[in-house]
Amino acid sequence: MGKNLILLLCCLSVLISVTVADWNILNQKSKLGLKITLKNYCESWRMNVELHNIRDFEVVPEECTDYVRKYVSSTQYDIDSEVAMEECLVYLSTSCDLQKDGRDAWIFDIDDTLLSTVPYYKKHNYGGEKLNLTSLEEWMRQSKAPALEHSLNLFNELKARGLQIILVSSRREYLRSATINNLVNVGYHGWTSLILRGPEDESKRVQTFKANVRKQLINNGYRIWGIVGDQYSSIEGFPAARRTFKLPNPLYYVS
Numbered sequence: 546m547g548k549n550l551i552l553l554l555c556c557l558s559v560l561i562s563v564t565v566a567d568w569n570i571l572n573q574k575s576k577l578g579l580k581i582t583l584k585n586y587c588e589s590w591r592m593n594v595e596l597h598n599i600r601d602f603e604v605v606p607e608e609c610t611d612y613v614r615k616y617v618s619s620t621q622y623d624i625d626s627e628v629a630m631e632e633c634l635v636y637l638s639t640s641c642d643l644q645k646d647g648r649d650a651w652i653f654d655i656d657d658t659l660l661s662t663v664p665y666y667k668k669h670n671y672g673g674e675k676l677n678l679t680s681l682e683e684w685m686r687q688s689k690a691p692a693l694e695h696s697l698n699l700f701n702e703l704k705a706r707g708l709q710i711i712l713v714s715s716r717r718e719y720l721r722s723a724t725i726n727n728l729v730n731v732g733y734h735g736w737t738s739l740i741l742r743g744p745e746d747e748s749k750r751v752q753t754f755k756a757n758v759r760k761q762l763i764n765n766g767y768r769i770w771g772i773v774g775d776q777y778s779s780i781e782g783f784p785a786a787r788r789t790f791k792l793p794n795p796l797y798y799v800s
């Protein structure tokens with residue numbers, strides 16, 4: 546009994562010292578003794594979100610919301626997105642043998658892929674607040690989201706090359722007309738299909754919902770050449786697309 550108590554106390558003290566070190570992230574040193582600035586910490590946090598090492602976060606760490614604000618307003622975010630979209634075209638030109646039979650398909654997400662939710666998150670501390678779906682959906686119903694310009698360029702280029710464009714979003718079905726209005730108002734038109742989450746899909750994880758949609762598309766004879774999304778839940782799971790392209794998103798995580 547005494548031994549167990551000592552073991553428990555040891556564990557607790559290790560736990561507490563680790564927790565305290567995490568709390569006081571400023572003035573910390575890395576394992577190699579490097580001094581870590583707040584910018585180092587937040588940049589590393591963002592990088593590891595993009596690498597999918599950090600998952601399932603509910604909020605951006607409080608000390609990094611200002612860093613995230615700067616990033617999503619920066620030329621860097623713009624260029625990161627542009628390079629990703631250019632790589633889609635490189636892939637298409639070098640590695641895709643399109644059949645041009647109306648069954649060559651490309652999948653896009655909507656939020657933070659075609660449309661930007663940054664204006665919403667601007668009012669909600671850049672991901673520093675826990676998601677309030679009611680308020681996010683109120684904002685979506687206003688159809689005011691701006692286009693992400695590089696995505697719009699890619700969308701038009703894919704359309705011109707004869708691909709069928711399929712939009713797959715975890716937005717709920719009742720937002721259909723608001724979503725269509727928003728997309729059309731900022732310049733998107735000519736997609737083949739817009740697939741939203743029906744009531745029967747709401748209990749499923751987003752990743753499962755999106756994988757099921759791909760399965761259905763493949764059963765209908767489509768070849769899915771690529772997916773562009775800002776979340777891993779849009780591009781992971783089976784059946785897989787031939788290639789996937791991830792846009793940066795440090796604001797929120799959808800599993």
Ligand SMILES: *[C@@H]1O[C@H](CO)[C@@H](O)[C@H](O)[C@H]1NC(C)=O
Binds near residue numbers: 677679683
């Ligand atoms: C979520 O947003 C709605 C609509 O803006 C608001 O009425 C509600 O109080 C919010 N809920 C929380 C927990 O903040």
